[in-house]
Amino acid sequence: MSVSGKTAGIKDVALAAGVSVATVSRVLSNGPVSDTLRKRVEDAVRATGYRPNLSARRLRSQHSQTIGLVVSDIRNPFFTAVSRAVEDAAYRAGMRVILCNSDENPEREELYLRLMQEERITGLIFAPTRATLDRLDGLDLDFPVVLIDRNAPTGRHDAVVLDNPRAAAMLVEHLHAQGYRRIAGLFGNTSTTGQERHEGYRAAMTARGLAPAARFLVPHADAAEEAVVAWMSERDRPEAFIVSNSLFLMGVVKAARRLRLPIPDGLAVAGFDNEPWTELVGPGLTVIEQPVQDIGQSAMALLFERLEAPDRPSRRLILGGTCIVRGSTAARMAAAD
Amino acid sequence: MSVSGKTAGIKDVALAAGVSVATVSRVLSNGPVSDTLRKRVEDAVRATGYRPNLSARRLRSQHSQTIGLVVSDIRNPFFTAVSRAVEDAAYRAGMRVILCNSDENPEREELYLRLMQEERITGLIFAPTRATLDRLDGLDLDFPVVLIDRNAPTGRHDAVVLDNPRAAAMLVEHLHAQGYRRIAGLFGNTSTTGQERHEGYRAAMTARGLAPAARFLVPHADAAEEAVVAWMSERDRPEAFIVSNSLFLMGVVKAARRLRLPIPDGLAVAGFDNEPWTELVGPGLTVIEQPVQDIGQSAMALLFERLEAPDRPSRRLILGGTCIVRGSTAARMAAAD
DNA sequence: AGCCGGACTGTAATCGTTTTCACTCCGTTT
DNA sequence: AAACGGAGTGAAAACGATTACAGTCCGGCT
Structure with missing residues (x-):
């Protein structure tokens, strides 16, 4: 035409x-x-x-009809699923989404936050690193922020998170019921999520009279693999690992393979995020499934509520996870060791 | 402040x-x-x-400094890796990226193409479905388009793609050398990629005096699983499968598990995309690794060249893949059958 | 001394919309 | 019959930046 x-x-x-x-x-x-x-x-x-011309339209009408979504790892299916849900909800409300991937890198986060300001977004859904989380209050952004996955210590922002302590406790419970006792934990050191999951793990362990043994790592499969390999040659080698993300899950599986330890008899493992492949490796991996759809939708809902009532007190939504039991935590064999 | x-x-x-x-x-x-x-x-x-205020700036200066990126499945690590590369290259050039996920859905593609127009993007990197690919020439978009992954039959647009026929042939060669003969193929019916891989498969099979046996499916793991389960109970049950994407790979693994066929002795399998988990399932899955980084960077390079010289003839860049050999295609046992 | 040119600087037009305001109809109310 | 009010319309002023154009200033040339 x-x-x-x-x-x-x-x-x-x-x-x-x-x-x-x-x-x-x-x-x-x-x-x-x-x-x-x-x-x-x-x-x-x-x-x-x-x-x-959207630029002209936005300039004149003074609202961008755009919400920002900054996630920490776009490859993580948790975030892709959440972003899907957010995008759908946004689209239904006639809004656009700017999706950015911070890669757990505070500098990139800063960059993207600036971008969001310059785009004059109407609201942000954000999974920040701990570093940024700390600075967040002093940042005076001129749009509301809803945190996902990561929890703010100060409750200034709305947030929707998994009940991390409870989820970690479920894994401990499950492993304990299956007969495991020496249950080690591997947690990410870059997000509050790791901390919370560790807290739940620690509490559940001590509640059962078990000694918690946790280590904190950068969120990479390699780090987990090395940690497990090293740990398994120490005096009190664990019978099982609880890990706080799917990268660690891969690391543990690789380590088990390297050490020629069968799963679960040589080494049981359970973790977070029900990614498609967890069903396929070894006897299947026991994981906590997050209500990703719900998280995304709730984040949008919280954001819209906040836009309508900018001054209402901040709200925190805590959603429960589901424990998907698979072969990687089958009942412990009565073997001595 | x-x-x-x-x-x-x-x-x-x-x-x-x-x-x-x-x-x-x-x-x-x-x-x-x-x-x-x-x-x-x-x-x-x-x-x-x-x-x-970026809206004002863009309106007045009449260039958006924005490039669009429409992929067909954001969960596919191939695309997340490509988008990473694109984003980095764009950022280095002082440009922003709008990332959209069409989900292999032509309607969503249409929607996003419209959005791109309204955002007045300077260029688009696009992995279209076949339906849209056919309409693409008649669409008069007012920005240049670089196709990735999917190949245009008519060469009107720049493109960067894997050497799909060659890659599929590599898998046939490999399986043949390992002693497999009845090698079946599963290909996606929604993209040209599937077609090209099928073509390479067919040619390589006949070149070796083997009978090609291919089926075309919607790109879902379930479809592949059902297809394999059904196929394995037919008269000429295949010894090995070559599949054209990682969803099918999952489907085949699930089917093998359901049928209690060990990989590779009961059923060998090879496919595309070296996703992190392919190393972990079963004895490891043999796959073609795509030069994702290179694809993203080349797409951006092609786009920039085109922006500088709008009238130069269109160019197609064909990159080679690497065959990562793993246990799922170990040498065929001399068993009769 | 007068002129020229280069280096800054400010005024105002402009980008493509939305939105305010005033105005014109025309039917209804008093 | 005059006044009112509501609905539809257009002219023109924003929105927040960039940029064309026109000065101004000052040093160096002739």
């Missing part, structure tokens, strides 16, 4: 329809226009191949 | 620095300004907490 080189603007449409630009604008936004003119304009829109 | 409620604009900065808005703008874009004023303005920028 584009006859001339340039894209048609609202002016061209007005000209083609023989009306003023104001009328065109009103047609486009369902304002009060007579049926005759409305039809004429609609035809002109089609004829000219008009496409609105 | 922000004293009043509203975010400071260039006007506020000008006022604070005692200069005109033009000078502020020039400072911000490194135009010619005396050192004295430059310093005054920079101080004022800091003092007011000024953040540029």
Whole structure:
């Protein structure tokens, strides 16, 4: 349809329809226009191949209809699932989503927060690193923030998180019931999530009279693999590992393979995030499944509520996880050791 | 910092620095300004907490400094890796990326293409479904498009793709050398990629005097699982499967488990995309690794070249894959059958 | 001394919309 | 019959930046 080189603007449409630009604008936004003119304009829109210019629209109307979503690892299926849910909810509300991937890197987070400011987003859904979480209160951003996955120590922002302590405790309970006693823990040292899961682990262990033994690692499979390999040659070698993310899960499996320890007889393991492949490796891996869909939708809901009532007290939504039991935590064999 | 409620604009900065808005703008874009004023303005920028308004900037300057990236499945590590590479390259060039996930859904693609138009992006990197690929030429978009992963039949657009026929042939070769003969193929029916891989498979099979046996499925693990389960109970049950994507890989593994067929003795399998977990399931899965980083960077490079020379003939970049051999294609046992 | 040119600087136009405001109809109320 | 009110319309002012254009200043040439 584009006859001339340039894209048609609202002016061209007005000209083609023989009306003023104001009328065109009103047609486009369902304002009060007579049926005759409305039809004429609609035809002109089609004829000219008009496409609105979002920059102009946003500039004039002063709201971007855009929400930001900054996640810490786009490869993590947890975040891809959440972002899917967020995007769908946003789209239903006529909003756009800017998705950014911080890679657990505070500098990138800073960069993206600046970008969000400059885009004048109406709200942000954010899974920050601990470093940024600490600075968050002093940051005066001019849009509301809903935290996901990571929990703010100070409750200034809305948040929706998994009940991490409880989830970790479920894993301890389960392993304990299956006959495991020396249960070690591997936790990420970069997010509050790791801390919370550790806390739940520690509490559940001591509650059962077991000695907690936790180590904190950078969130990479390699780190977990090395840690497990080293740990298994120490005096009190663990019978089972509870790990706080799926990268560690991979690390443990690799370590078990390297040490030629069968899962679960040589080494049991349970972790977080029910990724598709966890079902396939070894006898299947026992994991906590997060209500990802729910998390995304709730985050959006919280954001919208906040936009409507900017001054209501902040709210924290804590959702429960599901324990998916698989072969990697089958009942401990009565073997001595 | 922000004293009043509203975010400071260039006007506020000008006022604070005692200069005109033009000078502020020039400072911000490194135009010619005396050192004295430059310093005054920079101080004022800091003092007011000024953040540029990207909508205004884009509207006036008429270039969005934004490139679009529409992938067909954000969960697919191939695309997350590519998008990472694209984003990095874009950022180095001072550009932003809008990432969208079409989910192999032509309607969503249409939606996103429209969005791209309205955002007035400067260029698009796109992995289209076949449906959209066919319509692509008639679509007159006002920005250049670089295709990735999917290949256009008509060469109107720049593209960077894997050498799919060759890659599929490599898998056939490998399986053949390992002693397999009845090698079946499972290919996606929604992208050209599947077609090309099938073509390579078919050619390589017939070149070796083997009978190709291919089926085409919607790209879901379940579809592959069912197909394999059914196929394995037919007269000419395959010894090995070559599959065209990682979802099918999961399906085959699940089917093998369901049928209690050990990999590779009961059923060998090889596929595409070296995802982290392929190393972990069963004896490890043999896959073709794509040069994801290279693909992303090359796509950006192609896009930039095109922007500089809009009329140069379109170019197609074909990159080679690497065959990662693992246990799922270990040499065929001499067993009769 | 007068002129020229280069280096800055400010004024104002502009990008494509939305939105305010005033105005014109026309039917209804008093 | 005059006044009112509501609905539809257009002219023009924003929105917040960039940029064309026109000065101003000052040093160096002739």
